[in-house]
Every structure is written in structure tokens, then in C-alpha cells.
Amino acid sequence: MSSLAVGCRLRVAVLVLALLGAGAVGGGSTAHAADDGELTLDSIVNNVIVGHAEDGNYLNFDPFATVELPRIMVARTADGALTVDLYGSTKGLLKDGTYGLVPHSEGEGGHEEVITESSALQEAFASKAHLHGDIVRTSGHVVADLSITRHLIFGLLAMGIVLAIFLVLAQRYKRGVGRTEAPHGVLQNMMEVMVVFIRDEVAKPNIQGEKWRTFLPYLLSAFFFILMANILGLVPYAGAATSNIAVTGVLAVMTFVIGLLYGSKDHYKHMFLGPPDAPWPIRVILVPIELIGTVMRHLALAIRLFANMMGGSLIIFSLIGLVFIMNVLFGEAMAFGTSIISIGFTVFILLLKLLVAFIQAYVFTILSALFIGISVEEHEHEEHADDAHAEAPTSQTSGALSDRLDAVDDAVDDVTEPAPA
Amino acid sequence: MTEVIAQSLVQPDVGLIFWKTIAFLIFLFLLYRYGWGPITEAMESREEEIESSIQRAEEALAEAKEIQSENKKARREAEREAQRILREARESAEELREEEMAKTRDRIQQMQEQAQAEIEREKQAALQELRDEVADLAIEAASKVVRDDLDGERQRKLVNDFIDDLPKN
Incomplete structure (x- = not known):
């Protein structure tokens, strides 16, 4: 975890750390904690704090259920025609194969692989990464994402x-x-x-x-x-x-x-x-x-x-x-x-x-x-x-x-x- | 990654804007058509009614007060009138009584005078009668005594002299 990333996170989670009243201590131990895997400061900030506040294509009833909402995509296909794709959920959208998932990764920027094969998708479904990643069209591009969101x-x-x-x-x-x-x-x-x-x-x-x-x-x-x-x-x-x-x-x-x-x-x-x-x-x-x-x-x-x-x-x-x-x-x-x-x-x-x-x-x-x-x-x-x-x-x-x-x-x-x- | 997710907090989403606009316009239309009209109208008409009833009540109160004061005035007048009548009646009664009394007094006096006059007259008559009686009795007695001695003329003169000699009363 580079110090730059820590800086970014500190900027985002400034509220958290200000409340901690120990910004320096927190910043120091972050590097160790992040390596532990499961529960890191990153995941807490992203999932607990920002994840609850941001919009999304699902209703979160954790720990009971997560209800995915319908996805509606206005897209332009490879040959230039305008189509409207309707799916019952993000899972359905990804299983269909027309769309691929670009998961948010821990790394810095970089070019991401588009996941379309089912084994990788199952893994993403299990970790609910598909709900936080970007959806791209495998052929053509998305004009407007008119999906129903929780907000x-x-x-x-x-x-x-x-x-x-x-x-x-x-x-x-x-x-x-x-x-x-x-x-x-x-x-x-x-x-x-x-x-x-x-x-x-x-x-x-x-x-x-x-x-x-x-x-x-x-x-x-x-x-x-x-x-x-x-x-x-x-x-x-x-x-x-x-x-x-x-x-x-x-x-x-x-x-x-x-x-x-x-x-x-x-x-x-x-x-x-x-x-x-x-x-x-x-x-x-x-x-x-x-x-x-x-x-x-x-x-x-x-x-x-x-x-x-x-x-x-x-x-x-x-x-x-x-x-x-x-x-x-x-x-x-x-x-x-x-x-x-x-x-x-x-x-x-x-x-x-x-x-x-x-x-x-x-x-x-x-x-x-x-x-x-x-x-x-x-x-x-x-x-x-x-x-x-x-x-x-x-x-x-x-x-x-x-x-x-x-x-x-x-x-x-x-x-x-x-x-x- | 943190940056990307944090951006999603402040980045307006096209789909949401689209649906939200449609939804809010429908929401606005439904409420405009079926909601606010009847509610605000009803409230306004109620407010007007309340205002007008308060005004009516105030007017009625003012009217009642006026009537009350009028009534009071009329009553006072009536009382004054009654007192006046009573006073007058009392006065006239007093007058009447005094008049009656004076009349009675007069009559009593008159009766007294009459009675006195009667008494006087009776007394005179009785005296006269007594005198005549006494004279007759004396004449008769004297005539019995001196029937042969004296003629009637001489005897009468004698008696009269005797009576005149009698003390008066």
C-alpha cells in the first residue's frame, strides 16, 4: 500500500480519522492492517461508510438478503443500432454475456480485464463484487445506464x-x-x-x-x-x-x-x-x-x-x-x-x-x-x-x-x- | 479505488436523473390534480367561513348590546313614569281626602248649627207652652177659688201681673 493511496484514503475518510483524533497513529498502522486480508481499513471505509451512503443497483438488507434491482441499458451495438436492454438484475445482465464486468481492484488505475466467463463471474457474485464494479458492453458501448437504483x-x-x-x-x-x-x-x-x-x-x-x-x-x-x-x-x-x-x-x-x-x-x-x-x-x-x-x-x-x-x-x-x-x-x-x-x-x-x-x-x-x-x-x-x-x-x-x-x-x-x- | 467510489457520491447518475424527473413530474401532476386542489380549497373556504362567522358573531354581539342598552333605557323610563304616576295618584288621593274631610267638617258644623237652632226653637216653644199651661192652670185654679168674686177680666190681669213678677227662666 503506497503512501499516496493512504493519502487519498485519508482525504476521503477525513471524517473518520478526525473523529479518531489520532490521524498520525492511524496512518502509521494502516499499512500493516491492510495486509491482513479480510478486514482492512480500506474495506471498512468502502463498504461500511461509503458503500452505505452511495447509490447502487441493489437494496441492501444485510445480513438477510441483498435484492438486486432491474438493469436497463440504452446501448449502441457494434453496427451502430440503438437498443434498449432490459434485465431483472445485475446477475442476469452479466450471465447474458452481452455485458462484462470490470471489478474495482486494489491496484492503482491500470487497464482492467473485462470478466465475462461464468467461473470468474460466479466468484464475483459470491463476493458481491459485481454490484460495485463497472458494467461494459462487450460489443459497442453503453449510451445511458437507465437502471433502477436504490435512491x-x-x-x-x-x-x-x-x-x-x-x-x-x-x-x-x-x-x-x-x-x-x-x-x-x-x-x-x-x-x-x-x-x-x-x-x-x-x-x-x-x-x-x-x-x-x-x-x-x-x-x-x-x-x-x-x-x-x-x-x-x-x-x-x-x-x-x-x-x-x-x-x-x-x-x-x-x-x-x-x-x-x-x-x-x-x-x-x-x-x-x-x-x-x-x-x-x-x-x-x-x-x-x-x-x-x-x-x-x-x-x-x-x-x-x-x-x-x-x-x-x-x-x-x-x-x-x-x-x-x-x-x-x-x-x-x-x-x-x-x-x-x-x-x-x-x-x-x-x-x-x-x-x-x-x-x-x-x-x-x-x-x-x-x-x-x-x-x-x-x-x-x-x-x-x-x-x-x-x-x-x-x-x-x-x-x-x-x-x-x-x-x-x-x-x-x-x-x-x-x-x- | 477509494477515489472511484468516493466520486460516486458526488457524481450525478444519468439514469437516476432521467427516472427521477419523470417520477417527480408524475408525482407533481397527481398531487396537483387530486391532492392540493381540494385540500387548499377546503382550507380556504373554511377559513373564510370562520372569519365570516366571527364577524357575524361580533355584529350580533354589538346588536345585542345595543338592544340591551335600549331596553335598559326603556325600563328606566318606565320606572320613572310609574313613579310619577304613583306620586300623582298619591297627591290626588291626599287632595281628595282633604276635600272630603273639609266637606265632612262643614256638614258636621252645619248639623250642629241646625241642632242648636232646633234646640233653641224647641226651648222657646216649650217655654211658651209652659207659660201658657201655667197661665191656664192658674186661671183655672183662681177661677175655682174666686169664681164668684171676680170676673174673668180682673182675674187675668191679676195672674199676668203675678207671672211678670216671677223671675225669668
Whole structure:
């Protein structure tokens, strides 16, 4: 094991080693431990910590079962035709022979052998290496891997729960419970509190005039989906779909697209032509800044949610992994001692994650509302007709908006600081 | 290897983006169509109803207060009226009583006077009668005594003189 590899691993597992508080000692003994075979720091970091946090084409119910998910490959064959290959599982995909496995090996980079023969595949199946390796097509190449992944399943599960809750509740409201009489039961009251909160505290104050009505369904859907996905992240064997950058990215893009589709003329004018009362050289500088800023704040929206959820699960898996790391480094007695502390911390982090689940759902929703509100805001048109002096209030309005944006960002930073720390 | 797996944590997966977009759009559509509409609508109509009922209640309360104050005023007036009537009745009763009393007193006085006059008159009559009786008795007695001696004329003059000599009363 070269020192370079140790350095890389240290960078990835920096959380683990920081928690160890003995980075130097850990680094020193790593080389010996790695040679022992079975339980190495590498395998702990990869399987226990990162393996649980990353996406994959299987549902891990260790030690009971591992359920492989269907693989769907859009591929271009050797003669250039586009095909869609459908398999029930990764095993089925590999047994078929059209695809080969490139396992991740311990070595440095290098060119890897593509495994296609059945004996080698059986070996890979036994060690579950096929679930972590790359899949390549033996002839032609894969255009897009549209396989079902565990994060998609968790996302669908969250959506299913939200749909079930609210479609049932909607029927109730249609029947008149909550319309003409008081809402009834814990579920209805609890959900209503949150719906009213999103409406009155998130949508109404951030979106100008009556326009909030148009965007409330999106905000509510996003809020409840994120909340449910975050909470699923606390359930054993499940995971948070929101701890995947693709999922949060899709959500952020939706906010972005809504902002673009419903953007007001004033917003576009301001974005592409700069502030109307500024001289043109300043506008030339401001327009790119404005454009980059618009893209960046949606990007930040995706990364904020993703990083918070991912950070939370990495901390938990690291705390659990710490027990095994202690076992490797200092023996069983130390591992037992560590497990007590680890479990205590894990419970604490889980409680913190529950809080973060709500906070992040709220933060995503309020920022979405704010961004949409900025896009759809219309300024008083009489001011544009008047001379430059009359336009002062317009710039004040956008100034107030950016102030509000800063305030929300500050609040978000304050609130979320503990989670990814 | 560690590097590769760690990258998978931050690398967006095309398949996931694809399915996620489709799934979320369907999710959004279903909730938009069947979920949020009825819920938010029902909540709004309920809120409006609550607001309007509170307003109605407040109006009713104000109205009730007004009616109450009106009632109070009317009652006070009625009481005042009753007292006035009572006072008047008492006054007129007093007047009536005094009038009656004065009338009675007058009548009593009148009756007294009448009685006195009657008594006086009776007394005079009785005196006169007595005088006549006494005179007749005397004449008769005297005539019996001196029937032969004296004529009637002389005797009467004698008796009258005698009576005049009698003390009055």
C-alpha cells in the first residue's frame, strides 16, 4: 500500500480519522492492517461508510438478503443500432454475456480485464463484487445506464407515502371534514399545520401578490417529498433519496425551470439588460454577474440539500465504522469500548438528523419560493414611464430582495452548520 | 479505488436523473390534480367561513348590546313614569281626602248649627207652652177659688201681673 493511496484514503475518510483524533497513529498502522486480508481499513471505509451512503443497483438488507434491482441499458451495438436492454438484475445482465464486468481492484488505475466467463463471474457474485464494479458492453458501448437504483426506489417510496397521505386527505376534505367541520384526527391536523405553514410563512411572503397560488402546489409537493425522503434516511435499511446529488439537482432544476417559465418581463429585462438606471459600462459588468448568480443560487440549492443529507449519513456510517476501525487498529477490547461511545454519538446524530430533515425541507422550500418570487416579481410600470429619478424605488425593491436573500442565506448557514461539520 | 467510489457520491447518475424527473413530474401532476386542489380549497373556504362567522358573531354581539342598552333605557323610563304616576295618584288621593274631610267638617258644623237652632226653637216653644199651661192652670185654679168674686177680666190681669213678677227662666 503506497503512501499516496493512504493519502487519498485519508482525504476521503477525513471524517473518520478526525473523529479518531489520532490521524498520525492511524496512518502509521494502516499499512500493516491492510495486509491482513479480510478486514482492512480500506474495506471498512468502502463498504461500511461509503458503500452505505452511495447509490447502487441493489437494496441492501444485510445480513438477510441483498435484492438486486432491474438493469436497463440504452446501448449502441457494434453496427451502430440503438437498443434498449432490459434485465431483472445485475446477475442476469452479466450471465447474458452481452455485458462484462470490470471489478474495482486494489491496484492503482491500470487497464482492467473485462470478466465475462461464468467461473470468474460466479466468484464475483459470491463476493458481491459485481454490484460495485463497472458494467461494459462487450460489443459497442453503453449510451445511458437507465437502471433502477436504490435512491430511486427510496425516492419513489417517499413519493408513494406522500401521495397516499394526501390523496386520502383530499378525499376527506372533499367529504367535508375540514371544510365545513373541524379537521379530525392526528394525521389531518398534523399535515394541515405544515400545509398552512408552507402557505402562510413560505409562499405568501416571498411571492408577490396573488401569484403564490400558482406555485403553492409545487412548493408543497417539494416540501413534503423532501421531508419524507429525509425521514426515510433515518429508517434502517432505507436511505435518503435527497442524499443523492442527482435527486436534489432535479428538484433545483425544477425550481429553476419554473422561474424561467413564469419569469416576468421585468425580471428578464433586469437579467439581460442590467439595472435600468445604471450606465452601460456597469451594465456590461453586471449582466454576467446576474446570469452567473442566477445559475449559482440554484446550484447551491441542490448542493445544500444534498450535502446536508449526505453529510448526516456519512457521519452515522463513520461512527458505526469507527467500531470496526478500532477493531483493526487496536483489537477487540478497544472496539467494545468504542462501540459504547459510537452508539451514543449515533443516537445523538440521528436526533440531529431528524431536526435537519425538517430544517432542510423548509430551507429548500423557502429558497425555492424566494427564487420563484424574484423571477415573477413585477415592478410598477408607471415608474418605467417616468424619468430616471422615479426609478429609485425600483432598485430599492430589488435591493430589499437581495437583502432578504442574504438574510435567508445567513439563517440557513446558522441552522445547518452543525450537520455537515 | 477509494477515489472511484468516493466520486460516486458526488457524481450525478444519468439514469437516476432521467427516472427521477419523470417520477417527480408524475408525482407533481397527481398531487396537483387530486391532492392540493381540494385540500387548499377546503382550507380556504373554511377559513373564510370562520372569519365570516366571527364577524357575524361580533355584529350580533354589538346588536345585542345595543338592544340591551335600549331596553335598559326603556325600563328606566318606565320606572320613572310609574313613579310619577304613583306620586300623582298619591297627591290626588291626599287632595281628595282633604276635600272630603273639609266637606265632612262643614256638614258636621252645619248639623250642629241646625241642632242648636232646633234646640233653641224647641226651648222657646216649650217655654211658651209652659207659660201658657201655667197661665191656664192658674186661671183655672183662681177661677175655682174666686169664681164668684171676680170676673174673668180682673182675674187675668191679676195672674199676668203675678207671672211678670216671677223671675225669668
